[in-house]
Amino acid sequence: MTTPAIMIRTATTSDVPAIVALNDGLFEEDAYQRDPTVNRERDSAESIEHFMKLVTGEASTCLLAFVDSTPVGYLAGYTSGPNSFRPIKIARLESIFVNGEWRSRNVGARLHQELARWAQAQGAERIAVSAYAANLRAIAFYERQGFTPYTLTLEHAIPSPEPARS
Numbered sequence: 775m776t777t778p779a780i781m782i783r784t785a786t787t788s789d790v791p792a793i794v795a796l797n798d799g800l801f802e803e804d805a806y807q808r809d810p811t812v813n814r815e816r817d818s819a820e821s822i823e824h825f826m827k828l829v830t831g832e833a834s835t836c837l838l839a840f841v842d843s844t845p846v847g848y849l850a851g852y853t854s855g856p857n858s859f860r861p862i863k864i865a866r867l868e869s870i871f872v873n874g875e876w877r878s879r880n881v882g883a884r885l886h887q888e889l890a891r892w893a894q895a896q897g898a899e900r901i902a903v904s905a906y907a908a909n910l911r912a913i914a915f916y917e918r919q920g921f922t923p924y925t926l927t928l929e930h931a932i933p934s935p936e937p938a939r940s
Contacts, residue, residue, distance in 0.1 A: 778841045780881055782888050785829050785836035785848070792845040793829075793836055794821045800871035808906040828852065828868070835892050839872065839881045847872035849885040853896050865893030867903040886919045 785793060798821075805812045828834040834852035838845050849870040855863045867889060872881045893901055903921060905912045 781840045782837055782884050785838045787829055789838055790822055790825045793825045793848050796848045796871050800869055808908050837885050837888050839885055846876040847881045849889055851889050853898050862899045863897050865898040865901045867901055882915055
């Protein structure tokens with residue numbers, strides 16, 4: 775049995791609903807499982823607006839991976855900088871998601887390669903990504919793509935105040 779061809783292309787505004795649906799899959803599998811503070815009642819209009827800006831922005835991109843005519847993955851990214859703190863342009867891999875049956879079939883790696891080409895054309899010197907510390911599979915994927923730890927964000931919950939006694 776032959777493996778279907780995977781096509782990667784830059785998304786257009788007509789692709790935004792497919793991107794939002796894939797992004798919903800990312801939230802279901804990642805954020806909602808790992809972060810109890812994430813809003814489960816996200817506004818779909820807000821998601822559409824967000825991805826419209828990324829698709830149409832000069833300093834951003836969205837890529838879609840297709841098998842035949844079915845979207846099976848996406849990647850969203852943008853550039854920032856340079857600034858006085860870090861005087862280089864950095865591409866940020868904002869989000870990436872590949873449907874389960876297409877994982878470990880080079881879809882994510884191909885999306886990352888296209889982001890790297892886009893970032894280089896934008897004049898970026900580095901690509902950065904954040905991941906939940908508990909998402910070991912994603913971290914392993916990013917390491918296979920050449921990412922190494924750079925910063926670490928730590929959080930702790932602030933206890934609720936004791937109720938006032940009367």
